[in-house]
Amino acid sequence: MNRRDFIKSVGVAGTVSLLARGGSRASAAPPAVAPPQNGFKGPFDIAATQAGVLLITDSPLYRVVRFDSTKGAVSSFGKPGSTVGRFNYPLGIAVGPDGLVYVVDSNNGRVQVFDESGSLKRVIGSIGSLGGTFSTPQGVCPDGKGRLLVADTRNHRIQIFENFELVAVLGDLGDEKDQFRLPTACAVRPGGEILVLDSKHGLVKVFGPDLKFKESFGGVGSSPGSFNMPQGMKLDEQGRVWVADTGNHRIQLFSAEGKLVSALGRNGSAVGEFISPTGIAFRQGKVYIADNGNARVQVFENEKFEVLGLN
Numbered sequence: 001m002n003r004r005d006f007i008k009s010v011g012v013a014g015t016v017s018l019l020a021r022g023g024s025r026a027s028a029a030p031p032a033v034a035p036p037q038n039g040f041k042g043p044f045d046i047a048a049t050q051a052g053v054l055l056i057t058d059s060p061l062y063r064v065v066r067f068d069s070t071k072g073a074v075s076s077f078g079k080p081g082s083t084v085g086r087f088n089y090p091l092g093i094a095v096g097p098d099g100l101v102y103v104v105d106s107n108n109g110r111v112q113v114f115d116e117s118g119s120l121k122r123v124i125g126s127i128g129s130l131g132g133t134f135s136t137p138q139g140v141c142p143d144g145k146g147r148l149l150v151a152d153t154r155n156h157r158i159q160i161f162e163n164f165e166l167v168a169v170l171g172d173l174g175d176e177k178d179q180f181r182l183p184t185a186c187a188v189r190p191g192g193e194i195l196v197l198d199s200k201h202g203l204v205k206v207f208g209p210d211l212k213f214k215e216s217f218g219g220v221g222s223s224p225g226s227f228n229m230p231q232g233m234k235l236d237e238q239g240r241v242w243v244a245d246t247g248n249h250r251i252q253l254f255s256a257e258g259k260l261v262s263a264l265g266r267n268g269s270a271v272g273e274f275i276s277p278t279g280i281a282f283r284q285g286k287v288y289i290a291d292n293g294n295a296r297v298q299v300f301e302n303e304k305f306e307v308l309g310l311n
Contacts, residue, residue, distance in 0.1 A: 040065070043290040043297055045232060045279030047093045047101070049116050052283055054308075055093055055101060056290065056297060062087040064103060064118065067308070077118030082108050085120040092151070092185070092279075096142035104150070109134040111150055124148075124164055129155055132166040138231070139185035139197070149194065151183045158186055158196055170194065170211050177205070178213040185233040187241075189256075195233065195241065202227040204241060204258065217258035222248050225260040232290070234280040242287070244277045251277060251289060251300075269294050272305040 042060040049055065054067040063078040078087045088107035095101055100121065101114040109127030111134075114120055125134045139151035148161040156173035157180065159166060171180045181200035188194055192209030202220035207213055219226045228247025235241060239256035249267035251274070254260055265274045275293025282288070287300040288308065297308040 040295050042292055042295060044091050044292055045093045046281035046288045046290055046297065047095045048281050048283040049095050050099060054283065054288065057090040057093050057103065059089050059091060062090065064090065064093065084123050092139040094140045094142055097144050102140045102142060102148065104137050104140050106136050106138060111140055122164060124161065131169055141186045141188060143188035149186045149188065151186050153182050153184055156180045156183065158183060168211060170207060184231045187233055187235045189239065197230055197233040199229050199231065224263055231278040232280050236282055242280045244280055246276050246278055249274045249276060264300065271307060
């Protein structure tokens with residue numbers, strides 16, 4: 001059995017740094033950046049809590065923004081730095097079925113776990129290439145069955161944790177069907193299939209619960225159904241696949257079978273247009289899109305767009 005087969009079938013023993021063990025190794029603290037007078041500086045990803053509160057990573061400001069539309073309240077947590085509880089360019093964010101909030105602290109090479117109020121509960125990983133460590137990770141996905149999947153982007157793999165311990169590694173660097181180049185997001189279907197957004201290959205790759213490759217859709221390009229360095233992906237309640245086709249400045253919607261349903265938006269700054277969209281979330285029938293290059297979040301409902309107002 002070669003090394004790749006061993007890793008995929010068994011997983012590798014990794015290092016999981018917990019809060020009790022102190023901080024993880026990271027680069028020097030980034031400089032503080034003054035927040036804009038209104039809204040965001042660079043929203044990247046979005047998640048919704050069970051109570052309907054939106055959580056948005058605002059990467060250049062090293063924070064997570066909390067938006068509670070029922071109370072009209074806006075707050076945030078996080079400061080620049082490498083000590084636990086601080087961020088150096090947070091990217092992916094997700095809320096687990098237990099209400100815990102998972103934030104990918106990308107440049108610090110870790111996932112930080114918070115409660116909904118922003119109190120730190122745990123730190124997973126550190127910078128590196130061994131199992132359980134990360135190199136500029138980006139996407140994160142709790143699967144609802146106690147596992148946590150992390151898109152370890154510059155290590156070109158998906159790492160799978162259970163009870164915060166590494167149990168398996170999916171993929172490595174290469175151009176085979178079961179390999180990746182810069183995976184940026186992942187998602188899990190109710191039956192256990194894993195979807196991986198393989199950004200440089202421009203593909204959504206589907207793996208079975210046994211971690212074996214099944215199929216893919218997409219391809220590099222600008223035509224409908226193809227991608228240009230996509231950065232975000234989410235599944236809706238119908239099992240449809242929403243992809244932030246970042247380099248093509250649009251959102252593409254696919255059926256659960258991978259057939260293109262529609263494409264939303266085009267390059268621009270008007271309402272309904274995007275510059276480098278990156279993250280997607282769903283709440284109460286609405287689709288929230290991190291319009292990163294326009295420093296805003298757009299809301300799509302009933303074939304219409306509006307801009308999320310924070311003030």
